[in-house]
Amino acid sequence: MLDIALEALAGLFTPERLGWLLLGVLVGLVVGLIPGLGGVAGMSLLLPFVYGMDPHSAMALMIGIMAANHTSDTFPAVLVGVPGSAGAGATVMDGYPLAKQGQAGRALGASFTASMLGGIFGAAVLFAVLPLFRPLILAFGSPELFMLTMLGISTVAILARGAVAKGLLAALFGMLLSTVGSAPASPDYRYTFGSPYLTDGLPIAMVAMAIFAIPEFVDLLRRNKPISDVTARITAGRLEGARDTLRHPGLVLRSSGLGALLGAIPGVGGSAINWIVYGLTARLSKDRSRFGKGDIRGVIAPEAANNSMEGGQLIPALMFGIPGSGVTAVLLGGLILVGIQPGPELVSDANLPVVLTIVWSLVVANILATAICFSLRNFVAKLCLIPGRRLVPFLFVAVALAVYQTTQTWADIAMLLILGLFGWFAVHSGWSRAAFVVGFVLGPPAERYLWISMARYDLSWLVRPGVILIAVAILGVLLAGSLRKERPPVRDEVLVSAR
Amino acid sequence: MKTAQARLSLAVAALTLVVMVYAGYEARGFRDASMWFPTLVAILGTITALVIIVMDLRTLRRDHPEEDGEERVDAGTLRAFALWMGWFAGLLVLLVALGGVIGVPIWLFAFLRFGSRLSLSFSLGGAVVTTALLLLLSATLDFHLPPGPFGL
Structure with a gap:
C-alpha cells in the first residue's frame, strides 16, 4: 500500500493536477470567506466541469474546495464575529474577543496552523483506517449517537461560565427552537403557526449569524469604534499564533482525533462537532477562566477539529457511499460522474490510487490553503481597524443576503432580525449565546436518536457497552470539570465578550 | 451579580x-x-x-x-439599539418592496450618508461598488438576490 501511496503522491505533483488542486483551493477560500456560501456552493459550482476529467484531477479539484473552505471561514469569524460557516461559530467564541484585544494576527496565525495540522491529521486517519474502520463505524447505533449528543449538551455548563441555570435555559430555548417545523417521528408540524416558511425549521447558518453577528453589529454602531480596542500592531503575532498552536500538541492531537472520529460518524454534523470539541476543551482545561474572553486554546481546538473532520467524513462516504455532510454528498456525485462507484470495493487495488490521491490532495490542499491565508492575513486583519459605522453597513448587507440564500425568502432576513434581537438581550443580561447554539444544533439529533433507540430497543439500549462507555466519559468529564477551581469572572468582560 | x-x-x-x-x-x-x-x-x-x-x-x-457602577443598559442604550435595529429592518423593507438590485444600493447609500454620516463620495462609491460585486457574485456563483416585485 505504501508503494501505491508514493505513486499517488508523485501522480499528484504534475502541473495539470496541481493546477486543478490550486483552483479548487482558491474557490474554497473564496466561498469560505463569504458568509452563507459554504463548501457545497463551491463544489456545486465546479461539479459540471468534473465530467470527463480524469479521476485524479477531478478529485484534486474537489478536495481542494473541501479542504480550503474551513480554513478561510476563520477570517470573518475572528475579525468581525460573523461565522463564515455554521461550524465556525465555535471559533467566534474566543477568536473575536482576541481580535477586540488587538490580537487578531495571533488568533489567525494559531487558527491557520491548527487548521493545517488538523487537516493533515484527518488525512492520516483516513489513510490509516481505510482497511480497518468498517467494524467501528458499524458499532455506532442510534443509542451511541444519542449519548454523543448528550456529551455535547453536557458542555453547556462550562460554556455558561458560572451561570449554569442561565446556560441551561439558553440551551433548552435553543432545543425548543430546533423543534420548530416538521417532526422526525410523525407527520406533525410543530410551532409553525401555519407559516410555510417554518415547516422546514430554522436554518442553523441563519441562527448562528443572528445570535453572534447582529448583537455585535449593533454594539459596534453604538460605540462607533473599530472592532479592535488596540489599534497598534493589529497584524502582528502571526508567528506567535503559530507557536501557540505548536506549544499545544496534545490539544491539537486530541481535537483533531475527536474531529476525525466524530466526522466519520454520519449524522453528527460539522457544527455539532466543533461545539463538542470546544466545550470539551474548555471543560478539560486546568485554567478555563479565559474561555469565551479570548483564550487561544478556544481557537486552536475547533479549528483543528474543523479540518480533521473532513478526513473523517470521507471514510463513510468513500467506503459505504454514506455522505456525512452536504459537501461529501456533492463529492460522491463527482466520483460517480468520473465513473467511480463509492463503496467497499473502492479500497480494492484497482481503485486504491484514486483514494490515495484524495488523501494526498487533502494534505497538499490544507498546506496550500494555510500558506495563502497566511499571506492574506495582514491585508484582511486590517478590517479590525475600520470604525464600526463605516464597516457594519457592508457587513450587514453581506449577512442579510447570506441568510437569504438558505430558503430564498424575505422571512430569512426577518427571522435574522428577530433572533438578533434575542441575541442582543442575551448578551446584555449575561446569558450564554454559545449554550443556546449548542442546544439548537444538538436538539434535532438528540430527539431523532432517542426516538429511534426507544422504538427499536425500548429501554434495553441503556445497557449497551458503547452507551455505558460514553456515559462514563460524560460523567468523567463532568466530574473533572467540577473538581477544578473556577476563577471568578472579570466583571466588565461580561458585557463585551462573545458570550 | x-x-x-x-x-x-x-x-x-x-x-x-x-x-x-x-x-x-x-x-x-x-x-x-x-x-x-x-x-x-x-x-x-x-x-x-x-x-x-x-x-x-x-x-x-x-x-x-x-x-x-457597571455599564448600565439604560434608556439611551435601548434607544440606540432600537435606532440601529430600525436601520436593519429598513433593508428588509426595501428588499421586499424593491428587490436586491434596487434596494441594496438605496439602503447602503442612505445608511452610509445619513446613519453613519460619511461623505457623499464614500457613500455613493460604497453603494455602487457593493452592488457591482453582488451582481458579479450573482452572475458567477449560485448566489441569489431578492427579486422584488420588479423581478430584477
Whole structure:
C-alpha cells in the first residue's frame, strides 16, 4: 500500500493536477470567506466541469474546495464575529474577543496552523483506517449517537461560565427552537403557526449569524469604534499564533482525533462537532477562566477539529457511499460522474490510487490553503481597524443576503432580525449565546436518536457497552470539570465578550 | 451579580417562561411520538426559568443600583439599539418592496450618508461598488438576490 501511496503522491505533483488542486483551493477560500456560501456552493459550482476529467484531477479539484473552505471561514469569524460557516461559530467564541484585544494576527496565525495540522491529521486517519474502520463505524447505533449528543449538551455548563441555570435555559430555548417545523417521528408540524416558511425549521447558518453577528453589529454602531480596542500592531503575532498552536500538541492531537472520529460518524454534523470539541476543551482545561474572553486554546481546538473532520467524513462516504455532510454528498456525485462507484470495493487495488490521491490532495490542499491565508492575513486583519459605522453597513448587507440564500425568502432576513434581537438581550443580561447554539444544533439529533433507540430497543439500549462507555466519559468529564477551581469572572468582560 | 444585568435577565427569563409554558401547552396537540421531546424541554425550561426569576429577584432585592457602577443598559442604550435595529429592518423593507438590485444600493447609500454620516463620495462609491460585486457574485456563483416585485 505504501508503494501505491508514493505513486499517488508523485501522480499528484504534475502541473495539470496541481493546477486543478490550486483552483479548487482558491474557490474554497473564496466561498469560505463569504458568509452563507459554504463548501457545497463551491463544489456545486465546479461539479459540471468534473465530467470527463480524469479521476485524479477531478478529485484534486474537489478536495481542494473541501479542504480550503474551513480554513478561510476563520477570517470573518475572528475579525468581525460573523461565522463564515455554521461550524465556525465555535471559533467566534474566543477568536473575536482576541481580535477586540488587538490580537487578531495571533488568533489567525494559531487558527491557520491548527487548521493545517488538523487537516493533515484527518488525512492520516483516513489513510490509516481505510482497511480497518468498517467494524467501528458499524458499532455506532442510534443509542451511541444519542449519548454523543448528550456529551455535547453536557458542555453547556462550562460554556455558561458560572451561570449554569442561565446556560441551561439558553440551551433548552435553543432545543425548543430546533423543534420548530416538521417532526422526525410523525407527520406533525410543530410551532409553525401555519407559516410555510417554518415547516422546514430554522436554518442553523441563519441562527448562528443572528445570535453572534447582529448583537455585535449593533454594539459596534453604538460605540462607533473599530472592532479592535488596540489599534497598534493589529497584524502582528502571526508567528506567535503559530507557536501557540505548536506549544499545544496534545490539544491539537486530541481535537483533531475527536474531529476525525466524530466526522466519520454520519449524522453528527460539522457544527455539532466543533461545539463538542470546544466545550470539551474548555471543560478539560486546568485554567478555563479565559474561555469565551479570548483564550487561544478556544481557537486552536475547533479549528483543528474543523479540518480533521473532513478526513473523517470521507471514510463513510468513500467506503459505504454514506455522505456525512452536504459537501461529501456533492463529492460522491463527482466520483460517480468520473465513473467511480463509492463503496467497499473502492479500497480494492484497482481503485486504491484514486483514494490515495484524495488523501494526498487533502494534505497538499490544507498546506496550500494555510500558506495563502497566511499571506492574506495582514491585508484582511486590517478590517479590525475600520470604525464600526463605516464597516457594519457592508457587513450587514453581506449577512442579510447570506441568510437569504438558505430558503430564498424575505422571512430569512426577518427571522435574522428577530433572533438578533434575542441575541442582543442575551448578551446584555449575561446569558450564554454559545449554550443556546449548542442546544439548537444538538436538539434535532438528540430527539431523532432517542426516538429511534426507544422504538427499536425500548429501554434495553441503556445497557449497551458503547452507551455505558460514553456515559462514563460524560460523567468523567463532568466530574473533572467540577473538581477544578473556577476563577471568578472579570466583571466588565461580561458585557463585551462573545458570550 | 449586577443589578442592571439582573433586571434585564429577569425580563428575558420572564419572556422565556411565557414561551416555554406556551410550547408545553401547544405540544399537547401533537401525536405521541412528536409530543414528548418538546414537552420535556418545555417542562425543564419552565422550571429553569422560574429558578432564574427567583434568583434575579433576590439579587435585585439585595443589591443597590448605585453600588455597582457597571455599564448600565439604560434608556439611551435601548434607544440606540432600537435606532440601529430600525436601520436593519429598513433593508428588509426595501428588499421586499424593491428587490436586491434596487434596494441594496438605496439602503447602503442612505445608511452610509445619513446613519453613519460619511461623505457623499464614500457613500455613493460604497453603494455602487457593493452592488457591482453582488451582481458579479450573482452572475458567477449560485448566489441569489431578492427579486422584488420588479423581478430584477
